[in-house]
Amino acid sequence: MLVLVINSGSSSLKYQVRDVAAGIVLTEGLIEKIGVGNGGDGDGEIEGPRDHAEALEQVDAAIHAELGDPELAAVGHRVVHGGERFAKPVLIDNEITRAIERLNPLAPLHNPANVLGIRAISKKWPDLPQVAVFDTAFHRTLPEYAWRYAVPDELYTNHGIRRYGFHGTSHEYVTHRAAALLDLPVDEFDGVIAHLGNGASVTAILGGHSVDTSMGFTPLEGLVMGTRSGDLDPSILVFLGRNGWTPEDIDTMLNRESGLMGLAGNNDMRSVVEASEGGDAKAAMALAVTSYRLAKYIGSYHVAVGGAKALVFTAGIGENSHQFRALVTDRLRALGIELDAGLNRQRSREPRVISTAASVIPVLVVPTDEERAIAEATSAVVHSSIAP
Ligand code: ADP
Numbered sequence: 093m094l095v096l097v098i099n100s101g102s103s104s105l106k107y108q109v110r111d112v113a114a115g116i117v118l119t120e121g122l123i124e125k126i127g128v129g130n131g132g133d134g135d136g137e138i139e140g141p142r143d144h145a146e147a148l149e150q151v152d153a154a155i156h157a158e159l160g161d162p163e164l165a166a167v168g169h170r171v172v173h174g175g176e177r178f179a180k181p182v183l184i185d186n187e188i189t190r191a192i193e194r195l196n197p198l199a200p201l202h203n204p205a206n207v208l209g210i211r212a213i214s215k216k217w218p219d220l221p222q223v224a225v226f227d228t229a230f231h232r233t234l235p236e237y238a239w240r241y242a243v244p245d246e247l248y249t250n251h252g253i254r255r256y257g258f259h260g261t262s263h264e265y266v267t268h269r270a271a272a273l274l275d276l277p278v279d280e281f282d283g284v285i286a287h288l289g290n291g292a293s294v295t296a297i298l299g300g301h302s303v304d305t306s307m308g309f310t311p312l313e314g315l316v317m318g319t320r321s322g323d324l325d326p327s328i329l330v331f332l333g334r335n336g337w338t339p340e341d342i343d344t345m346l347n348r349e350s351g352l353m354g355l356a357g358n359n360d361m362r363s364v365v366e367a368s369e370g371g372d373a374k375a376a377m378a379l380a381v382t383s384y385r386l387a388k389y390i391g392s393y394h395v396a397v398g399g400a401k402a403l404v405f406t407a408g409i410g411e412n413s414h415q416f417r418a419l420v421t422d423r424l425r426a427l428g429i430e431l432d433a434g435l436n437r438q439r440s441r442e443p444r445v446i447s448t449a450a451s452v453i454p455v456l457v458v459p460t461d462e463e464r465a466i467a468e469a470t471s472a473v474v475h476s477s478i479a480p
Contacts, residue, residue: 093474094118094162095467096155099170100209102201103127103140105147109155109162110467117463119158123147144208148216166221167213168470170462172202172258174226181229181469183477184210184222192224198252199310221477223470230260233301238396241309255313257305259287262406263295264302265465269458270404271300273443282397284390287460288416289407290318290359294386296393296400304396306389312346315389316382318359321350323385352378361409361416369415379419387423394427402453403429406460412439417446421455428452 093113099106108120125140126147141147155162169184175195182188189210196203206224213222231239239255240248247253263285271281278300286294292315296304306314306322316322329342337345353359355378356367367375394400403424409416414436421431430451435444440457447455 093165093471095470096151096164096167097170097463097466097470098167098209098213099463100144100205102205105144105151105209107151107155108463108467109159109164110463112467112471115464118162119155120463121151121154123150143212144205145212145215148209148212152216164217164220166223166470166474167217168223168225168466169206169210170227170261170466171206171224172227173199173256174224174228174232175252175256176232178224178226178229179232181223181225181473183473184224188224189214198256221474223473225261225466225469227258227260228256230264231257231295231302231305234303234305238304253309255305255308257293257295257302258307258311259291259293259295259305260302261462261465261469262287262460263293263297263305265462266404266406266458266460267297267300269443270402270456273445273456273458274402274454276401281401283400283402283404284393284397285404285406286386286390286410286420287407288315288361288386288405288409288413291320292317292386292407292409294389294393296396298397304393316355316378316385317351318361319348319351319353321346321354352382355381361413365413365415379416383416383419384423386420390420390424391427400453402456404456404458406458411457411459417455417457421447429455431455 095110095112097108097110103126105123105126109118110116111118123141127143128140141150171192173195175198177191189207192203193207210222213220234257241253266285267281268278270283271278281297281300283297284294285297291311293305293307294315295302312320314322332342351359352364356364356375358364364375364378368379390403405417417436418431421429428451430448431446432448435446441459443456443458445454446457
């Protein structure tokens with residue numbers, strides 16, 4: 093079964109064609125600068141496709157150039173916000189599209205782009221089944237005491253202000269792979285998963301389900317990230333507002349100018365590690381703040397799950413930066429965690445254990461693959477929808 097996986101951003105569209113049974117990518121690409129420039133009208137520079145429909149024409153042309161005339165069975169969309177309604181992937185119809193659109197206020201940069209992508213495909217290939225796979229869905233199992241903010245109830249009931257959590261597709265996929273690596277049925281897996289990419293979040297898993305996660309109402313809460321601040325005292329925002337900062341100023345500062353970027357002037361972990369090793373004090377402090385904050389979260393999630401059976405690192409930094417993994421786990425000695433320095437430094441694309449035999453719980457590195465998870469979920473939804 094061939095599935096087209098689509099990840100639409102406001103001005104970009106990432107795609108993969110995957111063979112689900114074989115677990116392989118047949119072709120992939122990225123269309124950028126959608127809606128930037130004039131799309132070819134007039135005599136100005138052509139920057140990119142005019143809209144998502146035109147971007148899709150480019151995807152179609154690229155797929156044909158690579159694969160001839162492949163028989164696509166379905167399209168799987170990464171949808172960022174599924175609100176309180178969506179706890180699992182769903183087959184898309186008009187009502188579902190409108191429901192995703194109604195969540196636009198909660199994810200103003202992401203959900204509108206998802207809806208544009210879905211509508212463009214419905215128009216171009218009306219008979220092709222489409223499935224929405226939500227970043228928030230895996231976290232619908234959070235208990236209320238974990239998703240509530242301690243603010244007046246009206247903020248939740250009238251505005252939907254609560255913790256939703258993100259990166260769910262990755263956390264779920266990695267949960268299954270980590271359980272398999274430990275030879276445990278997934279419903280016996282209790283652990284802590286650290287997804288550390290440009291965006292970063294950590295999730296507490298109990299019996300294979302998410303019971304707490306560090307991102308909240310938006311993907312800004314929680315860990316120190318590439319350009320995002322993570323947790324801070326909300327009074328800082330009030331203070332800045334009183335000093336003339338607009339909501340846009342504050343949004344830009346917290347989402348684009350903070351995190352590693354704010355502390356070290358660079359949002360790329362590899363560069364920050366190199367700078368620190370070269371004696372740059374700001375880079376060293378950025379690593380200390382980032383690793384300390386993550387270690388505190390891991391400690392608290394160890395409590396949340398009543399004793400984790402494993403700690404798992406994934407995504408760009410988690411899979412590749414042995415230096416950052418060492419900084420974090422050095423702070424976890426109180427939990428009896430001990431890395432094997434040699435195993436930690438080994439490079440591999442396979443899921444693996446990097447702790448010593450004496451470590452009280454194993455530390456794992458498990459590569460994530462959100463597109464693969466989306467393709468598999470899409471295939472499963474389509475098959476169950478046509479089953480008698
Ligand atoms: P995204 O959230 O955009 O998918 P990724 O999961 O690709 O992000 O992670 C990007 C981060 O991974 C960057 O900070 C990058 O520096 C880091 N990274 C990638 N490869 C390495 C490496 N070999 N060593 C250290 N950090 C790495």
